[in-house]
Amino acid sequence: MINLLGTICAILLVFLVLAIRYIHHSRKDNQRYQALLDSIPDLAWVKDKQHRFVVVNQAFRHIWGVEDPNWLIGKDDYSLSPPDLAAKYQADDQSVINNAKTMRYESNFEHTQDGERWMELIKVPVYIKKQIIGTAGIARDISERKSAEARLSWLALHDPLSQLGNRSFLTQQLNQKIAAALPFCLWLIDLDHFKRINDALGHRAGDQALTQVAYNLSNLGTEVFRLGGDEFVLLDEFTHADRINHTLTQLLNIPVIIEGLKFNQAFTAGQVSFPNDGTSAEQLLKHADVALYEGKALGRGHIRRFEASMATQAVRQLELERDLRSALQNKQFRLAYQPQVELATQQLIGLEALLRWHHPERGEIRPADFIPFAEKTGIICAIGEWALDQAIIELRHWDQLGLPLVPISVNVSALQLDIPHFAHSVITRLNKLPKHLRGKIALELTESTLMHEQALENVHALSAAAIPLYMDDFGTGYSNLSIISQLGLSKLKFDRSLIQNVPNNNAHQKVCSALLDLAAALELEVIAEGVETLEEAQWLLEQGVLYAQGFWFSHPLESSQVINYLGKSALNSHKLD
Ligand code: C2E
Ligand code: MG
Ligand code: MG
Numbered sequence: 042m043i044n045l046l047g048t049i050c051a052i053l054l055v056f057l058v059l060a061i062r063y064i065h066h067s068r069k070d071n072q073r074y075q076a077l078l079d080s081i082p083d084l085a086w087v088k089d090k091q092h093r094f095v096v097v098n099q100a101f102r103h104i105w106g107v108e109d110p111n112w113l114i115g116k117d118d119y120s121l122s123p124p125d126l127a128a129k130y131q132a133d134d135q136s137v138i139n140n141a142k143t144m145r146y147e148s149n150f151e152h153t154q155d156g157e158r159w160m161e162l163i164k165v166p167v168y169i170k171k172q173i174i175g176t177a178g179i180a181r182d183i184s185e186r187k188s189a190e191a192r193l194s195w196l197a198l199h200d201p202l203s204q205l206g207n208r209s210f211l212t213q214q215l216n217q218k219i220a221a222a223l224p225f226c227l228w229l230i231d232l233d234h235f236k237r238i239n240d241a242l243g244h245r246a247g248d249q250a251l252t253q254v255a256y257n258l259s260n261l262g263t264e265v266f267r268l269g270g271d272e273f274v275l276l277d278e279f280t281h282a283d284r285i286n287h288t289l290t291q292l293l294n295i296p297v298i299i300e301g302l303k304f305n306q307a308f309t310a311g312q313v314s315f316p317n318d319g320t321s322a323e324q325l326l327k328h329a330d331v332a333l334y335e336g337k338a339l340g341r342g343h344i345r346r347f348e349a350s351m352a353t354q355a356v357r358q359l360e361l362e363r364d365l366r367s368a369l370q371n372k373q374f375r376l377a378y379q380p381q382v383e384l385a386t387q388q389l390i391g392l393e394a395l396l397r398w399h400h401p402e403r404g405e406i407r408p409a410d411f412i413p414f415a416e417k418t419g420i421i422c423a424i425g426e427w428a429l430d431q432a433i434i435e436l437r438h439w440d441q442l443g444l445p446l447v448p449i450s451v452n453v454s455a456l457q458l459d460i461p462h463f464a465h466s467v468i469t470r471l472n473k474l475p476k477h478l479r480g481k482i483a484l485e486l487t488e489s490t491l492m493h494e495q496a497l498e499n500v501h502a503l504s505a506a507a508i509p510l511y512m513d514d515f516g517t518g519y520s521n522l523s524i525i526s527q528l529g530l531s532k533l534k535f536d537r538s539l540i541q542n543v544p545n546n547n548a549h550q551k552v553c554s555a556l557l558d559l560a561a562a563l564e565l566e567v568i569a570e571g572v573e574t575l576e577e578a579q580w581l582l583e584q585g586v587l588y589a590q591g592f593w594f595s596h597p598l599e600s601s602q603v604i605n606y607l608g609k610s611a612l613n614s615h616k617l618d
Pocket of ligand 2: 393452485513
């Protein structure tokens with residue numbers, strides 16, 4: 042802007058010199074000066090004290106569609122502009138003359154062909170022999186800059202895909218309503234399983250669906266915003282809440298048409314009202330998120346009103362999610378190791394690496410309380426990588442201490458197995474180990490990991506690289522047995538729920554026996570998980586189960602305890618009677 046003004050002022054100066062010479066010179070010279078004036082790309086003119094044009098350049102004539110260079114001379118603004126605008130121009134000129142001061146401003150007008158145009162104008166008094174004889178002006182067409190500025194300021198507050206207001210706009214609106222103390226309702230809407238459309242049909246189809254949802258929501262007659270992704274917000278007066286809730290319920294499955302096919306795009310909404318549920322934009326959105334979260338927990342497709350009781354629990358969970366994001370960087374994770382033993386001898390045959398999170402304020406947090414969030418947010422992939430690296434580091438360390446080593450099994454999440462290069466990255470890491478340590482890292486997979494083609498590809502690549510693979514929590518899922526038999530697994534880990542109290546539970550015994558027959562048919566060894574009592578251990582041994590893991594043998598150990606344990610394990614082993 043300053044640069045633009047700088048150049049326009051310099052041009053005005055040149056123009057003034059030329060114009061004054063023009064006024065003072067002979068007709069022959071005038072042609073020369075007129076040619077020079079015409080070479081100025083901005084609109085330029087001189088008027089006398091009665092605001093009549095004395096000189097105009099070609100750019101000026103061009104914008105008004107005037108061909109004859111002399112036609113305008115002696116005429117005033119009323120010959121060009123509508124009376125109100127002409128009067129304003131003349132008033133400005135008069136004030137330049139009266140105050141003997143430069144005037145700068147931006148002005149818009151309706152051009153007959155081009156529509157609205159914006160000009161930046163500078164007007165100055167013209168002196169001859171210290172007397173003001175009129176005014177000179179220069180104007181630059183800044184319409185393009187203006188429309189770029191308008192586009193930028195629109196983009197700052199809108200989402201270009203849906204044309205709806207964005208998060209900044211919403212915050213502005215909320216702050217205004219809160220300042221005016223007007224009661225209102227807010228719905229935070231999140232599309233259910235929207236990712237599936239994106240994954241299955243591609244991002245273009247996803248964009249189409251979002252645009253249609255935006256359109257459908259706009260028809261509700263409320264203010265609508267898109268916060269990004271598949272999140273939308275509706276705002277309306279408090280008194281309209283029931284009507285909106287009713288219409289939204291009818292809309293719970295919003296039909297969208299993608300590539301000719303009709304889909305019912307369901308959504309879940311969290312509703313809050315001001316001032317009841319919060320007194321700042323941030324708090325209201327947070328509580329709407331809490332209500333939404335509760336809605337999703339109910340099985341999606343719900344509109345959930347925020348209740349104060351939701352806050353404590355859900356806010357804690359949201360905080361947990363936030364803290365989880367920084368836990369890796371802040372080195373808050375460590376691995377504990379739970380011994381796996383041979384039932385008959387209680388000799389150590391393996392260690393399961395189990396994640397532990399020490400939260401700076403909340404202390405130890407159990408995996409069951411944070412792994413679901415880590416999976417939901419995808420952070421589990423980075424955590425899983427860390428766990429593998431950490432297990433490798435500790436394995437090398439124990440090896441350097443000369444301890445007798447057993448395989449360490451590392452848990453792998455379903456999400457990791459869906460990463461195309463997962464197997465490759467694991468194999469690369471393990472290949473860096475000295476030969477005698479290869480095969481000392483095993484992976485624990487769960488049945489649910491085997492849903493996708495990509496996961497199966499990874500599993501095949503891992504087993505082809507001779508990495509021991511255990512099927513974790515076996516007996517809880519619905520595995521496709523023909524798939525299981527082809528995976529190249531080395532062990533099945535029977536889930537704790539099958540083992541619990543098995544000596545006294547007929548049904549469990551039957552399931553266990555059947556699964557044991559299956560394992561034998563597949564030629565897979567079994568580790569029984571969660572063995573807590575001597576009776577359970579004995580029953581399992583009688584059934585021919587070779588290995589077990591559970592509190593009866595040992596709780597998970599800190600890595601410093603493992604060093605002790607490994608040192609003594611060979612000495613301590615004894616037979617189970
Ligand atoms: P899991 O892989 O089935 O691990 C066994 C869980 O059972 C461990 O719980 C262990 O402490 C517990 N456990 C072992 N013996 C007994 C017993 O006798 N009685 C009872 N009541 N529990 C026993 P933990 O450490 O809380 O881990 C829970 C789950 O979290 C694991 O189940 C696993 O699914 C997941 N997990 C742990 N570490 C990781 C990891 O590094 N990555 C991934 N993706 N998941 C992990
Ligand atoms: Mg496990
Ligand atoms: Mg398990």
